[in-house]
Amino acid sequence: MSLVSIRDVRKSFGPNEVLKGVSLDIAKGDVVAIIGRSGSGKSTLLRCINGLETYQSGTIVADGIEVGGAATNLRELRRHVGMVFQQFNLFPHLTAAENVMLAPTVVNKTSKAEARATAAEVLAKVGLSEKMDAYPSELSGGQQQRVAIARSLAMRPKVLLCDEITSALDPELVNEVLRVVEQLAREGMTLILVTHEMRFARDVGTKLVFMHHGKVHEEGVPKEVFAAPRTPELQQFVGQVS
Amino acid sequence: MSYKLQFAELLPYWNVLLYGLVFTIALTIVSTAVGIAVGTAGAAARTFGPVWLGRIVAVYVELIRNTPFIVQLFFIFFGLPALGLKLSETTAAFLAMVINLGAYSTEIIRAGIEAVPKGHIEAGLSLAMTKWEVLRRIVLNQAFRKIYPALSSQIIIVMLGSAVVSQISAEDLTYAANFIASRNFRNFEVYLLVALAYLVLAMLMRAALRALGRVIFKAR
Numbered sequence: 132m133s134l135v136s137i138r139d140v141r142k143s144f145g146p147n148e149v150l151k152g153v154s155l156d157i158a159k160g161d162v163v164a165i166i167g168r169s170g171s172g173k174s175t176l177l178r179c180i181n182g183l184e185t186y187q188s189g190t191i192v193a194d195g196i197e198v199g200g201a202a203t204n205l206r207e208l209r210r211h212v213g214m215v216f217q218q219f220n221l222f223p224h225l226t227a228a229e230n231v232m233l234a235p236t237v238v239n240k241t242s243k244a245e246a247r248a249t250a251a252e253v254l255a256k257v258g259l260s261e262k263m264d265a266y267p268s269e270l271s272g273g274q275q276q277r278v279a280i281a282r283s284l285a286m287r288p289k290v291l292l293c294d295e296i297t298s299a300l301d302p303e304l305v306n307e308v309l310r311v312v313e314q315l316a317r318e319g320m321t322l323i324l325v326t327h328e329m330r331f332a333r334d335v336g337t338k339l340v341f342m343h344h345g346k347v348h349e350e351g352v353p354k355e356v357f358a359a360p361r362t363p364e365l366q367q368f369v370g371q372v373s
Numbered sequence: 374m375s376y377k378l379q380f381a382e383l384l385p386y387w388n389v390l391l392y393g394l395v396f397t398i399a400l401t402i403v404s405t406a407v408g409i410a411v412g413t414a415g416a417a418a419r420t421f422g423p424v425w426l427g428r429i430v431a432v433y434v435e436l437i438r439n440t441p442f443i444v445q446l447f448f449i450f451f452g453l454p455a456l457g458l459k460l461s462e463t464t465a466a467f468l469a470m471v472i473n474l475g476a477y478s479t480e481i482i483r484a485g486i487e488a489v490p491k492g493h494i495e496a497g498l499s500l501a502m503t504k505w506e507v508l509r510r511i512v513l514n515q516a517f518r519k520i521y522p523a524l525s526s527q528i529i530i531v532m533l534g535s536a537v538v539s540q541i542s543a544e545d546l547t548y549a550a551n552f553i554a555s556r557n558f559r560n561f562e563v564y565l566l567v568a569l570a571y572l573v574l575a576m577l578m579r580a581a582l583r584a585l586g587r588v589i590f591k592a593r
Contacts, residue, residue: 220496223515
């Protein structure tokens with residue numbers, strides 16, 4: 132049974148159809164790398180999975196909850212589906228620990244002490260134990276993104292959506308974030324990543340999805356797909372980015 | 374041009390002046406607190422609330438921002454009794470100031486809310502927080518930080534503008550001045566003194582608001 136099931140999803144922004152019938156199955160423990168040109172619909176697809184975007188037709192079921200229905204309990208859905216953004220989006224008025232503690236205390240009504248213990252645990256996991264009381268403005272981009280990952284992990288999600296999480300980073304900071312994601316993958320976290328890091332997609336991914344013009348154009352095991360892309364579009368894309 | 378200043382003639386009225394001063398300060402503080410609460414609710418309705426509520430708030434804001442304060446005050450004090458709503462001078466003054474500041478601060482706070490990056494809101498929602506939790510825990514704090522100077526200025530404007538409430542006999546500082554001048558005809562002295570009192574009050578309030586801001590928005 133798949134953890135996330137996407138069936139024939141269509142989505143338009145006005146007259147512009149960005150998803151033209153996307154279907155995808157993601158099992159528990161999968162590390163799915165979604166690649167493709169900008170405008171191919173990768174980020175929109177990701178944002179549909181946790182209900183940040185609505186879609187016009189098709190179905191998405193994540194962890195047994197159907198997304199996009201009028202009566203969908205988005206709160207329940209998002210407790211199990213975490214998201215990390217390109218722009219980190221840390222809350223600037225809160226310290227790293229407070230950023231991590233906010234959702235557990237507000238949403239799960241966890242006590243402050245317990246939330247702080249969780250924050251210490253997840254911040255240690257991303258290698259930032261000594262930065263608990265630092266404000267986002269005092270952290271580098273890579274550190275901020277790792278706090279953002281920790282913030283999502285504190286809610287114990289079953290799936291983590293990563294939307295180009297290294298694209299806003301200086302090149303020398305990319306690896307510290309990718310190492311954290313790789314560790315999560317090893318621990319069995321289900322990950323769906325929109326990424327431009329082809330080497331990472333190939334080495335860490337269990338599944339590669341190439342999107343083109345709002346459709347899944349090609350998918351398969353990353354190493355095989357990269358070694359022998361079947362469609363000319365993917366051949367061209369791989370040729371350009373590597 | 375040989376006018377002889379006679380401030381001594383104001384001395385017998387010191388208690389009238391003091392009462393007016395305290396009245397003005399109290400009226401400003403109370404109506405500022407309530408007015409900002411109204412403004413926060415208005416801004417929240419316009420940005421996070423349903424469309425119909427946002428429209429109602431927009432009408433309120435435009436109505437108040439495009440009419441003179443003194444007309445609003447007169448409408449409340451002299452107009453509303455026709456509907457059977459008769460208010461004391463003090464209540465009418467308070468209400469007029471709250472309604473006035475509420476409208477201006479709605480726009481100021483809304484600007485602050487809209488300046489918060491959309492990504493922060495999405496990050497909050499993605500963490501399973503509701504729209505209102507996001508507003509309260511993430512957006513408002515950042516918004517107030519951004520607009521605090523503008524809001525402070527508006528509070529000073531409201532304090533100075535409160536002089537108008539003397540026109541419905543609310544016993545503020547300007548009312549005290551009018552009262553004294555009508556008794557001893559020392560218009561020059563009394564209005565000079567009261568002008569200075571407003572000046573000092575405004576400067577003190579500015580300083581107090583700045584200090585308050587440093588306490589509220591400590592760190593970074």
